[in-house]
Amino acid sequence: xxxxxxxxxxxxxxGLSAQAADAQTLKTVKDRGMLSCGVSQGLPGFSSPDDxxxxxxxxxxxxxxxxxxxxxxxxxxKYVPLSAKDRFTALQSGEIDVLSRxxxxxxxxxxxxxxxxxxxxxxxxxxFMVKKSLKVNSALELNSASVCVQTGTTTEQxxxxxxxxxxxxxEVIAFGTNDETVKAYEAGRCxxxxxxxxxxxxxxxxxxxxxxxxxxPEIISxxxxxPMVRHGDDQWFDIVKWTLxxxxxxxxxxxTSKNVDEKAKLESPELKRVLGSDxxxxxxxxxxxxxxxxxVKAVGNYGEVFDRNVGAGxxxxxxxxxxxxxxxxxxxxxxxxx
Amino acid sequence: xxxxxxxxxxxxALKVRRVLGGKAGWNGIAVQFAFAAILGWIGYEIVSNAxxxxxxxxxxxxxxxxxxxxxxxxxQTLISYTGSDTFLRVFVVGLLNTLVVSVVxxxxxxxxxxxxxLCRLSPNWLLSRVGEIYVEIIRNLPLLFQILFWYLAVLxxxxxxxxxxxxxxxxFLSNRGLVVPSPxxxxxxxxxxxxxxxxxxxxxxxxxxxxxALFQEGRMIxxxxxxxxxxxxxxxxxxxVFGLPFTFELPQLKGFNFAGGSRxxxxxxxxxxxxxxYTAAxxxxxxxxxxxxxxxxxxEAGSSLGLSRGTTLRLIVxxxxxxxxxxxxxxxxxxLTKNSSLAVAIGYPDxxxxxxxxxxxxxxxxxxxxxxTMGVYLLISLVTxxxxxxxxxxxxxSLDA
Numbered sequence: 001x002x003x004x005x006x007x008x009x010x011x012x013x014x015g016l017s018a019q020a021a022d023a024q025t026l027k028t029v030k031d032r033g034m035l036s037c038g039v040s041q042g043l044p045g046f047s048s049p050d051d052x053x054x055x056x057x058x059x060x061x062x063x064x065x066x067x068x069x070x071x072x073x074x075x076x077x078k079y080v081p082l083s084a085k086d087r088f089t090a091l092q093s094g095e096i097d098v099l100s101r102x103x104x105x106x107x108x109x110x111x112x113x114x115x116x117x118x119x120x121x122x123x124x125x126x127x128f129m130v131k132k133s134l135k136v137n138s139a140l141e142l143n144s145a146s147v148c149v150q151t152g153t154t155t156e157q158x159x160x161x162x163x164x165x166x167x168x169x170x171e172v173i174a175f176g177t178n179d180e181t182v183k184a185y186e187a188g189r190c191x192x193x194x195x196x197x198x199x200x201x202x203x204x205x206x207x208x209x210x211x212x213x214x215x216x217p218e219i220i221s222x223x224x225x226x227p228m229v230r231h232g233d234d235q236w237f238d239i240v241k242w243t244l245x246x247x248x249x250x251x252x253x254x255x256t257s258k259n260v261d262e263k264a265k266l267e268s269p270e271l272k273r274v275l276g277s278d279x280x281x282x283x284x285x286x287x288x289x290x291x292x293x294x295x296v297k298a299v300g301n302y303g304e305v306f307d308r309n310v311g312a313g314x315x316x317x318x319x320x321x322x323x324x325x326x327x328x329x330x331x332x333x334x335x336x337x338x
Numbered sequence: 339x340x341x342x343x344x345x346x347x348x349x350x351a352l353k354v355r356r357v358l359g360g361k362a363g364w365n366g367i368a369v370q371f372a373f374a375a376i377l378g379w380i381g382y383e384i385v386s387n388a389x390x391x392x393x394x395x396x397x398x399x400x401x402x403x404x405x406x407x408x409x410x411x412x413x414q415t416l417i418s419y420t421g422s423d424t425f426l427r428v429f430v431v432g433l434l435n436t437l438v439v440s441v442v443x444x445x446x447x448x449x450x451x452x453x454x455x456l457c458r459l460s461p462n463w464l465l466s467r468v469g470e471i472y473v474e475i476i477r478n479l480p481l482l483f484q485i486l487f488w489y490l491a492v493l494x495x496x497x498x499x500x501x502x503x504x505x506x507x508x509x510f511l512s513n514r515g516l517v518v519p520s521p522x523x524x525x526x527x528x529x530x531x532x533x534x535x536x537x538x539x540x541x542x543x544x545x546x547x548x549x550x551a552l553f554q555e556g557r558m559i560x561x562x563x564x565x566x567x568x569x570x571x572x573x574x575x576x577x578x579v580f581g582l583p584f585t586f587e588l589p590q591l592k593g594f595n596f597a598g599g600s601r602x603x604x605x606x607x608x609x610x611x612x613x614x615x616y617t618a619a620x621x622x623x624x625x626x627x628x629x630x631x632x633x634x635x636x637x638e639a640g641s642s643l644g645l646s647r648g649t650t651l652r653l654i655v656x657x658x659x660x661x662x663x664x665x666x667x668x669x670x671x672x673x674l675t676k677n678s679s680l681a682v683a684i685g686y687p688d689x690x691x692x693x694x695x696x697x698x699x700x701x702x703x704x705x706x707x708x709x710x711t712m713g714v715y716l717l718i719s720l721v722t723x724x725x726x727x728x729x730x731x732x733x734x735x736s737l738d739a
Contacts, residue, residue, distance in 0.1 A: 085699040092397060092704070113702040114397035134594075144595040146514060151682070151691060152699030156410040160421035171514075171595070172411045173605070174696060176682040184685060187493045188513045189604065191594050231395050 025097055025229070025236035026286050029070060034078045037063035038096035041081040041177055044202040045310040045318075046102045046122075055079045058309040059100040061299040062121055062227055065243050066098065068298025069291045083177055085152030088113050091228060098240055099228040102196065104154045109228075118241040120226045122310075123322035123331050125219035126158050127197035129204060132214050134191060139218040143168040146190035150174070150181045155195055158221040182206055196223045201316050235286050242285060245334035246292045249274055250301035252325060252334070257300035260293055274337050281337060292337075302332060388705060403701045404429070410696055412687045414603050425697050432689035433714060439609055439688065440675040440718070446614035447674060448667075451621025456651070458626050469622065476619035482680055484616055489608035489684040496604070499595055510589060510596060513604065519586035520600040529576045530583035537568040544568075605686035609678065617674045624666045628659035660733045668726035672719045679715075689714060 029035050039047035039059055047057040055077075064074035080096050091099045092114055102124075103109075105117040128139050128147075136142065139162075149155050151174040163170045173190055175181040182203050185193040193200070197219060204210045227244070229237050250256075253271060255263045264275045272278035274292050282291035299305050306323060307313040324330025358367045392399040404426040411421050416434040419427055457469030476484075493513050497503065502512035509518045544561045551557045577583065589599030632655045640650030681688040682695055694711040698704055 085695050088699065088702050089704045092395070092702075108700075109702070111396075112398035114392070114395035142594075144593045144597065146595065148685075151696045156696060157421075157700070160409055160411050164421065170411075171413050173413055173685040174410075174687065174691065175685045176691070176695065180683060180685070183490070184493075187490055188498055189493055189685075231397075 025233045026070070026239065029097055033071075034076050035063060035067045035070065035098070036078045036080060036096045037066075038080050038082045038087055038090050038099040038101050039063070040101045041083060041179070043102060043178060043199060044205055045198065045314060045316045046202065047079075047081075047100070049079075056309065058122060058305060059102060059227075061305045061309065062100045062244065063098065065247060065295045065299045066240060068294045069239070069243055069246075069287050072288075072294050074298035083152070084150055085176070088115065088228075091115055091230060094230075097229070097236070102199065102225045103228060104196075104223045105226050106154060113228075114231045115228045116231060116237055117226045117228055118237060119244045120224040120331075121244060122198065122225045124196040124198050124223040124225050126155055126194060126221040126223055127200050127219055128216040129185075129193045129200045129213055130191060130216060132212055136216070139216050139220065140166060140168075142170065142192060144170065145192050146171040146173060147192045147194055148173050148175065148181050148185045148190040149194055150178050151176055153195070154221070154223065159194055162220045178203070179206075196225070198310060198316070198318060201318055202310075205315055239285055239287065243295060244302075246274075246295050246337070247299070247302040247305065248325070248332050248334035249337055250292060250296050251303040251332075252327070255292075255296055255301060256304055257296055260296045264290075264293060279338075392705075398701070398703060399706070401706055403703055403706070406701070408697065408700070410700070412692055414606060414687055425693075425701065428697055429689075429693050429710070432687060432692040435687050435692075436675075436678055436681075436689040437718070439606060439613070439678050439681070439686070443610050443613040443617065443674050443678065444671050446610065447617035447621055447670070450614060450618035452625055454618060454622035455625035455629065458622065459629060473619045473622050476615055477623075481612065481616050481677055482683060485609060485612040485680055485684055488612045489605065492604055492608055492611075499591060502591075502596075508586070508588060510591075514595060515601045515603040515607070517589040517596045517599045517601045519588050520598070521584040522587055523584050524582055526577060526580035526583040529580050530573055533572040533576045534569075537570075537572040541565045541568045603686075605681070605684050608684055609681050609686050613674050613677060616677075617670050620670050620673075621667060624663055624670065625659070628661075628663035629655055631662045632658045657733070658737060661730070661737060664726060664730040664733060668723055668730075671722050671726065675718055675722065676715060 037060075039055060039057075042048045043057070045057055047055060047059040049055050060079070063077045063079070067076045068074040070076075080090065082090050082096075082099075082101060087099055087101055087103065088109070090096050099115075100121075102122070103117075104124075105120065109115070110117055128142065130136050130142075142163075147159060147170050149159060149172060156172070156174060159170075159172065171190075173184065175184060178195075178199075181193065181195075184190060186207055193203070195203070197215065200215045204213055204215070207213055227240055229240050250260075253263075253274060255271070255275070260275070263271055264277065266272075269278070273281070276282055276289040276291065276293060280289060282289045285291065288294070300308070303320075303325075306320065310316045310318045311320060320328075320330060322331050324332065326333040355363055355367065358370055360366050362369070389399065405424055407422055408425050408428045409421050412419060412428070412431055414435055415431050416438060417427075417431065419431050454469045454472055457465045458473070460466050460469070496511060496513040499510075499512040499514050502510040502514075502517075504510055509516065511517075541564075544564055548559045548561045551559050573583075587598045589596040589601075591597075629651075636654055636658065637650055640654050641647070645653070678688055679690040682691040685691070689711060694707055698707045701707070
């Protein structure tokens with residue numbers, strides 16, 4: 001892992017010039033014929049490889065949607081698994097075109113890393129998981145507990161803030177990767193495992209007896225997760241940003257991967273604009289007229305993506321909650337396509 | 339002043355020419371300067387290019403971040419540290435953790451290495467086979483695997499704190515580590531420490547005196563009863579006069595964990611164990627080679643003088659072997675220090691874990707942090723080499739005398 005960081009840092013120091021001089025990410029991606037997408041090293045529901053090496057998950061579907069919009073082929077993605085601490089360096093050095101790796105949007109990351117968040121794919125918050133045998137019902141009963149956490153995350157700082165604010169003592173044990181953290185928790189090194197709540201549910205599935213463990217009710221932070229791109233290429237920033245908005249808009253309009261062809265034939269002015277028979281929004285992005293159709297065919301609308309990966313249709317079975325559409329009590333809201 | 343500037347004498351010019359230019363003479367010097375200039379120019383280009391581009395991309399640069407609040411906690415700190423301290427303090431905390439695991443690892447690796455080497459060289463069939471098997475197994479398995487093995491094996495074998503193994507009711511062993519009573523200084527502490535230091539110095543002086551008597555006059559002086567008296571008798575006497583130097587705070591189970599006492603975390607134990615047993619296998623081979631390099635006539639001469647095997651080894655063979663052992667031993671010490679960076683795999687908060695890991699991703703300043711970390715490892719390695727060179731020089735000098 002250290003070698004990865006070192007290699008990326010050297011690439012960053014030496015190779016920045018190429019990136020800065022020509023920021024034509026779309027052209028680079030098209031010339032390469034592949035989108036290079038930074039994902040996690042294995043977080044079920046967000047990005048994890050199956051036994052055949054195919055990547056699936058919510059974050060993966062964002063990559064697939066972008067590749068679908070550009071190439072009309074969602075398989076043209078090269079996935080680069082990254083640890084939490086290597087992810088930004090990989091983006092800065094040009095190793096990846098977009099970072100779609102359950103990354104929390106914060107002001108310091110937005111301003112000091114030379115990168116931008118393009119939107120929120122999942123509204124999350126940090127929680128705690130404990131063994132049921134500890135008979136703990138609230139995070140406020142965790143005084144003097146040992147806590148396992150993955151290093152290089154906002155989680156570490158939220159944890160310090162929360163225990164300090166509540167005047168509780170704790171011991172933190174920080175590991176390099178998610179799997180090492182879960183393994184140490186399972187081996188009994190710590191009483192508590194903490195990460196984003198979606199991650200807790202995902203990791204619980206990896207444990208030998210998921211039912212012996214429970215997620216505590218407290219959410220101690222705001223963790224809006226979203227994709228990131230490098231500074232300095234506004235066109236690419238727009239493409240990644242509007243890919244997510246297209247998925248949300250499609251859900252709003254009831255366009256799904258199954259009915260998208262029929263919907264495209266309808267005479268509704270809004271559908272015509274969104275699905276490309278009217279206006280040239282896709283071309284202004286540097287894509288094609290039918291960009292939304294391509295995206296929806298590649299991955300489906302936001303609701304389909306959510307259900308398939310983390311929602312009712314997945315083993316995680318997480319409620320839509322904050323991630324529902326704005327008109328159904330959630331926060332997912334896309335600016336209009338017009 | 340009317341005196342002309344003196345030209346350097348031809349000898350000095352010749353010397354300069356030879357030192358800088360070697361056999362190629364003045365041409366050689368020109369080449370050297372040109373080479374240095376090119377190196378300097380490349381270095382300057384890399385730094386200025388990186389700076390300019392970081393600025394273009396609005397990536398924060400410079401070392402100002404070291405004064406910012408770190409905002410995260412660390413589970414083993416040798417100096418006081420809380421989440422509201424700066425990244426600079428995180429750097430020091432990580433550095434100290436790296437140093438402590440390296441130093442303890444080096445001590446254990448050396449001791450185990452020497453013992454295994456002596457086992458392998460032993461005429462006892464069983465002992466030498468045990469030594470051989472140890473070396474062959476340990477040095478042929480990847481270190482990361484061994485670290486994870488010790489960590490998970492040790493953790494799995496230990497109970498949780500509520501069922502911890504009590505050692506005489508004062509120390510407790512659990513999967514949170516070993517908790518021992520921590521000493522708290524009392525009024526008798528200062529005279530106690532002063533007497534201890536005094537006893538130590540006096541014992542050292544006695545030893546120097548005894549050696550001089552042995553080498554220069556051939557007299558054997560028995561000093562150990564006096565040394566014992568100085569090291570233990572003096573401090574004991576102060577306790578009788580001034581009272582106990584410190585009392586112990588006993589650890590107590592409170593909630594999830596022990597409160598009070600000092601704790602050795604299992605990550606430290608696992609890492610030290612793995613690093614020292616692994617490096618010991620290499621050291622054993624180095625020591626064995628060193629001892630075998632001493633002519634066996636030396637051993638025979640020792641026994642013909644009536645010295646036991648152990649005494650012959652200690653007084654005759656090992657001092658000569660050290661000349662061969664020290665340089666490759668230095669390499670192993672350096673390896674151990676650098677290998678300690680694998681700590682991140684088991685959550686031991688060493689320099690790479692807390693500084694090149696957590697701090698890097700909190701601040702995103704990869705270039706500065708990686709450069710500092712590399713600089714520190716380089717410095718540690720150079721200092722270790724220097725110490726070992728001085729030791730090697732002393733060994734050769736005493737043998738040549």
